[in-house]
Amino acid sequence: MGRNTLEKNWFIAEHFIWGVVIFIWYRSVFCCLENCTLAASRLILVGILAASSIVFGFAEFRSRRNTLNVILNLFFGYGLYSVLAYKHIFTEFIRMTLIPSGAAALLLTGFILLRPIAKKEKKGSVIRLRVRRSIRAVQKSFGMGLSVILLVLVVNNLFGDCLFPSNAETFFRQSTEEETIAGNIEKIALLESSSWAKLTVKERLDLLQTIANVERCRLGLPNELNVGADNLKDEIRGQYNDRTHQIIINMDVVLYDDPEDVLKTLLHEAYHSYEHRCAEARLLIDEKYRSLKFFREAAVYGDEFSRYIDYRDDGVGYYYQLVEADARQYASEAVEEYAEAVHRYYVELKARSFGCSPVPDPE
Numbered sequence: 001m002g003r004n005t006l007e008k009n010w011f012i013a014e015h016f017i018w019g020v021v022i023f024i025w026y027r028s029v030f031c032c033l034e035n036c037t038l039a040a041s042r043l044i045l046v047g048i049l050a051a052s053s054i055v056f057g058f059a060e061f062r063s064r065r066n067t068l069n070v071i072l073n074l075f076f077g078y079g080l081y082s083v084l085a086y087k088h089i090f091t092e093f094i095r096m097t098l099i100p101s102g103a104a105a106l107l108l109t110g111f112i113l114l115r116p117i118a119k120k121e122k123k124g125s126v127i128r129l130r131v132r133r134s135i136r137a138v139q140k141s142f143g144m145g146l147s148v149i150l151l152v153l154v155v156n157n158l159f160g161d162c163l164f165p166s167n168a169e170t171f172f173r174q175s176t177e178e179e180t181i182a183g184n185i186e187k188i189a190l191l192e193s194s195s196w197a198k199l200t201v202k203e204r205l206d207l208l209q210t211i212a213n214v215e216r217c218r219l220g221l222p223n224e225l226n227v228g229a230d231n232l233k234d235e236i237r238g239q240y241n242d243r244t245h246q247i248i249i250n251m252d253v254v255l256y257d258d259p260e261d262v263l264k265t266l267l268h269e270a271y272h273s274y275e276h277r278c279a280e281a282r283l284l285i286d287e288k289y290r291s292l293k294f295f296r297e298a299a300v301y302g303d304e305f306s307r308y309i310d311y312r313d314d315g316v317g318y319y320y321q322l323v324e325a326d327a328r329q330y331a332s333e334a335v336e337e338y339a340e341a342v343h344r345y346y347v348e349l350k351a352r353s354f355g356c357s358p359v360p361d362p363e
Contacts, residue, residue, distance in 0.1 A: 004065045011065040015053045015073065022074050029153045031085040031231050031251065045081045052077035059135035072143045079146025082153055089201045089251070094149060101145030108137035157230075165205075165228040179217035181341045184210050188338065189345045196259040204254055205229060208266050211338075212247060215270040218334075221277060225270055229254045240269040242276045260335060267331040275301040275323050297322065 006014065032041040056073040083094055112133050117126050181188060187210050190196060190203075199207065205227060212225040223245045232239065232250040239248050247269040253262055279302030282295045290299070300322045311318035318324060 004063060006065040006067065006070075008061070008065065011057070011061070011070065014067060014070045015057065018067075018070055019049055019053075019074055022071075022078060025154065026078055026150075028157045029082070029231070033085055034088070041085075044084075045077075048081050049074060049077035052080070055135060056139045059132040059139070062132075064136070069139075072139065072147070075147040075150055076139060076143040079143070079150040082150050083146065086153070088255070090149075090153075091200070093152070097145045097149055098142070101142045105138045105141035108141060109134040112137060165226070179213050181214055181338065184214060185341060185345050188214075189342050191259045191263060191338065191342055192346065193259060201229070201251075201254060204262075208249070208254075208262070211263065211266060212270060215267065215334075219270065219274040221273055223273065223277070225273060227266070238265040238269045240272040242273065245273060247273075260339065263338060264331045264335050267334045268327045271327040271330040272323065275326065276305065279305060297326075 030041075030045075032038055033044060036044065053073050056069070056076065060069050060073075083098070087094060112130050117123050119126070187207060190199060190207055196204070209227040212227050215221075216223075216225050226244065226246040228246060228248050229251045230248050231252075232248065235250075237250050237253050240246070241248070247266060249262065249265055249269075253265055257265075278298040282290055282298040282302065285295075289295070304321050304323045308323075309317040309321060
């Protein structure tokens with residue numbers, strides 16, 4: 001890192017070349033900044049990359065012109081943008097990574113700048129040299145920390161099932177009391193708007209995973225449902241992958257939508273898992289029973305999944321597919337059940353706080 005291996009023109013050019021290469025690699029985790037449009041977010045990213053390249057490139061221009069420093073300069077920029085974009089999502093991880101980096105940068109710059117200057121007649125040149133060294137110290141200290149953040153985001157996206165999986169336990173067993181709305185009402189009650197607003201992204205996903213466990217029981221699914229969040233394209237609210245039994249909810253939905261809308265998205269995708277199992281079950285029974293009215297919807301489910309119409313190809317065709325219509329209907333009805341359960345919980349909680357016995361629901 002302390003040697004010149006590039007000519008000055010190539011040192012500048014490689015910042016552009018590697019900037020484009022890394023952007024292609026970074027696209028999988030690119031996320032718009034809060035309250036910023038896509039165009040504005042990209043403009044801010046380019047501005048951060050330009051600033052980091054100019055500042056650190058200036059400090060390296062005389063004696064450290066090499067590809068490794070070019071990449072580290074760009075990683076600093078991409079990492080800094082990632083911190084701004086994901087600061088409200090990976091808060092603890094970012095804090096744990098940047099605090100040691102900041103402490104190291106502070107110690108190094110203090111050691112460099114605060115040493116006495118022996119030759120007073122060369123004070124100006126010594127100060128300029130120390131400023132460049134301080135800039136390089138900040139680049140190395142913060143650059144390493146920001147690179148770790150950037151690499152974790154990209155690796156998690158490439159090799160994980162989604163960018164931000166839930167850490168809550170999934171259930172893969174027969175129905176139990178714990179996997180019902182009543183058995184989880186204290187946690188499900190966090191869907192109430194004021195409570196939901198106080199939850200971190202991790203806590204919201206853990207709550208959604210709990211509800212997914214309840215839905216697995218309610219729908220009688222033989223498979224688990226795994227909940228995660230990711231930056232989905234084309235304004236997709238959520239999607240279900242039957243190969244991994246995973247429900248992925250758009251990060252913006254988790255962050256900014258009302259809890260009722262987030263719940264409706266989760267329930268919609270959970271019902272797709274039920275539809276897949278219905279279609280699968282029909283194929284597992286004896287062929288002479290498949291024409292029974294009981295299995296007709298399952299036959300339609302299987303046919304529609306085999307030639308699924310994406311809304312980007314045909315919005316009307318997508319909307320009127322039975323798999324989508326039934327999922328919408330189930331989600332709407334189930335949201336009301338959850339809302340009623342949460343309301344009843346708070347009414348009973350308030351009654352107990354006044355020392356009263358809650359009025360039982362009419363049979």
